[in-house]
Amino acid sequence: MTQQSSQEQELIRINYGTPRPYKWATGKYIGKLYKEAKENKQLVTNRCPQCKQLLWPPIAFCGRCKVDAGEDWVVMNQRGTVVQYTYLVVPMWDPHYGEKFANPYPTATIKLDDGAYLVSRLQEQDPEKLKVGMRVEAVWKEEGRGTGMGDVLYFRTIEE
Amino acid sequence: MGNRVAIVGIGQTYHKSNRPDVSQPEMVNEAVRAALADAQLEAKDIEASFLSNMETFEGIYLPDHGMADEIGAYMRSGLKVCTGGTSGASVVAEAFHYVAAGLFDVVMVTGFEKQDCGDTTAAITAACTPVWGKGVATGAIGEFAKQALTYMENSGSREEHAAMVRLKADRGACLNPYAHLKLGLKSIEEILASGYLVWPLRLLDFCPQSCGACALIYASESAAKKMAQKPVWIADVETVHQEPFRAGSFGDPTGLETYTQEVACERVYKRNGITDPIKDICMAELYEPSNWEELNLYERFHFCEKGEGWKLVEKGITEIEGAFPVNPSGGVIATNPIGATPTIRVAEAALQVRGDAGPHQVTRDVHTAMATALGGPNWTVLTLLKRSL
Numbered sequence: 001m002t003q004q005s006s007q008e009q010e011l012i013r014i015n016y017g018t019p020r021p022y023k024w025a026t027g028k029y030i031g032k033l034y035k036e037a038k039e040n041k042q043l044v045t046n047r048c049p050q051c052k053q054l055l056w057p058p059i060a061f062c063g064r065c066k067v068d069a070g071e072d073w074v075v076m077n078q079r080g081t082v083v084q085y086t087y088l089v090v091p092m093w094d095p096h097y098g099e100k101f102a103n104p105y106p107t108a109t110i111k112l113d114d115g116a117y118l119v120s121r122l123q124e125q126d127p128e129k130l131k132v133g134m135r136v137e138a139v140w141k142e143e144g145r146g147t148g149m150g151d152v153l154y155f156r157t158i159e160e
Numbered sequence: 161m162g163n164r165v166a167i168v169g170i171g172q173t174y175h176k177s178n179r180p181d182v183s184q185p186e187m188v189n190e191a192v193r194a195a196l197a198d199a200q201l202e203a204k205d206i207e208a209s210f211l212s213n214m215e216t217f218e219g220i221y222l223p224d225h226g227m228a229d230e231i232g233a234y235m236r237s238g239l240k241v242c243t244g245g246t247s248g249a250s251v252v253a254e255a256f257h258y259v260a261a262g263l264f265d266v267v268m269v270t271g272f273e274k275q276d277c278g279d280t281t282a283a284i285t286a287a288c289t290p291v292w293g294k295g296v297a298t299g300a301i302g303e304f305a306k307q308a309l310t311y312m313e314n315s316g317s318r319e320e321h322a323a324m325v326r327l328k329a330d331r332g333a334c335l336n337p338y339a340h341l342k343l344g345l346k347s348i349e350e351i352l353a354s355g356y357l358v359w360p361l362r363l364l365d366f367c368p369q370s371c372g373a374c375a376l377i378y379a380s381e382s383a384a385k386k387m388a389q390k391p392v393w394i395a396d397v398e399t400v401h402q403e404p405f406r407a408g409s410f411g412d413p414t415g416l417e418t419y420t421q422e423v424a425c426e427r428v429y430k431r432n433g434i435t436d437p438i439k440d441i442c443m444a445e446l447y448e449p450s451n452w453e454e455l456n457l458y459e460r461f462h463f464c465e466k467g468e469g470w471k472l473v474e475k476g477i478t479e480i481e482g483a484f485p486v487n488p489s490g491g492v493i494a495t496n497p498i499g500a501t502p503t504i505r506v507a508e509a510a511l512q513v514r515g516d517a518g519p520h521q522v523t524r525d526v527h528t529a530m531a532t533a534l535g536g537p538n539w540t541v542l543t544l545l546k547r548s549l
Contacts, residue, residue, distance in 0.1 A: 023291040057292055063402075086305040091355040092281075102357075109306060127359065132313060148291065 023029065024054040029058040030148065037151040041140045045116055047072040058114040080112040085122065085130050106130055110155060120149065123156040155157055162260030164549055166391030167510045169377030173342035175495045178276040179371040184223060185230035188272045188373045192231045195268065195375035200388040203232030206377065207264045211240040212271040213499035214252035216259020219278035231270060247271065252543055253397040255378055265383040271503030272373035280369055281475035291527065305358040308452035313453045317455065319490055323351040324473045325451035326364055328495065330513035332480060333490025335519040340370040340495040367449045372497035374504045392510040396432055396544040399524040400424040401446025420540040421460035428542050438463050440486040442526040443512055445505035447534045448492050481523040502533035506543050513547050
């Protein structure tokens with residue numbers, strides 16, 4: 001019986017063993033974000049020379065001003081404020097990796113104190129404690145960095 | 161604007177979650193036949209075919225392959241358009257450009273999606289690379305959930321208002337012979353009792369996945385004069401796009417962005433002398449993936465002041481017999497064959513202008529109607545229709 005059930009599991013987990021031929025380049029600008037996240041646990045981005053807004057993620061051009069964004073790099077404060085949030089009630093899965101998201105998997109749009117907006121996970125798992133305006137701070141993965149924003153494990157709630 | 165262009169034929173399939181009885185080309189053929197019958201034309205009368213479909217939603221990259229025979233397009237001119245959620249409206253605009261430019265006199269536009277073939281959420285998630293944009297993907301619904309929260313916070317509306325939109329949609333869908341979800345909803349309480357999918361969106365707050373197709377036949381002004389069907393004139397089309405992933409969201413929590421909806425409608429209103437949209441336009445078919453988004457869109461298209469979209473539905477203004485009916489067909493929340501969804505908005509608006517919508521024909525006389533489309537990468541596409549130019 002034990003052997004039979006392990007065979008059933010083998011059928012579900014089909015391992016092709018052949019690498020898929022995708023090669024997604026980060027490019028120069030997002031590449032810098034990846035490098036700083038991996039090596040220094042820093043969130044960096046660049047500022048438009050014309051409108052002076054922080055662009056996010058880093059990019060070569062400011063779409064609004066239609067100018068080269070250039071190399072005015074900023075190391076951002078990793079604290080911010082939640083402006084939008086949601087959480088899963090019905091389990092969802094990631095079809096790329098075949099992984100199910102753990103419920104409630106709260107995610108938020110966060111305004112960093114420097115002004116850039118980004119989307120990340122929240123540490124807080126209790127829906128009752130999720131609020132617009134809650135103050136949060138980035139917590140970094142210790143292992144397996146090199147995945148850009150994926151290097152941020154989540155944003156934890158902070159008291160100020 | 162080029163030469164005048166009229167819609168002279170309209171056809172739809174019925175809509176269901178699953179159509180195991182037909183292949184995709186056979187399903188599209190149903191809409192093509194219906195449009196030809198409506199126009200009283202034959203396949204040989206059509207000079208070019210313009211198609212809309214979402215690549216990879218059916219699990220393959222070129223879903224228009226192997227379809228030429230079934231849609232009567234063998235050796236015809238034409239092309240397929242794929243611009244994300246707006247595809248079915250981009251194709252309406254694209255074909256309009258060809259006829260307005262004088263390149264063709266009679267063409268067919270066909271939007272289609274057979275979502276029982278593949279995995280729509282997988283395809284949406286695969287729209288972004290793991291390098292950027294995939295991030296904390298929870299499909300399209302997570303984005304609309306966050307937007308709903310922001311709408312509630314900013315406007316002071318309550319879940320009851322979104323439920324009123326859902327009731328209105330279902331009432332229309334139950335009258336529409338082609339609609340997918342016909343739930344017979346009776347009360348707001350019934351909607352508020354449906355479970356949450358992604359907070360604060362409930363099961364009944366979001367659009368379904370439908371199989372279906374919709375076809376339109378256009379004629380140039382000279383060709384339209386010889387046609388049997390009453391013409392509905394395409395008065396204007398507009399496309400505005402923007403990068404949605406900069407702020408990480410469809411909506412704009414930053415307050416820094418200009419909405420593509422506002423830019424698009426302001427251009428159309430200005431070009432067409434529309435100063436009071438809900439008086440000058442008689443009804444609208446909006447692309448609303450959720451009931452919350454419909455409230456948001458009322459404001460983005462200047463149907464009311466900011467933060468007051470929910471008052472339009474509370475006062476019954478957007479009901480079928482209201483002063484400015486919106487989505488009498490039941491809208492996207494009732495019927496969503498993605499590549500056809502925006503084409504259906506145009507088809508339904510055109511039927512209202514013709515007075516041929518049947519049981520869901522609005523009370524108000526419709527001489528002008530607007531159809532909208534929304535989709536990643538954050539495009540807005542508008543089509544303005546008129547009974548006479």
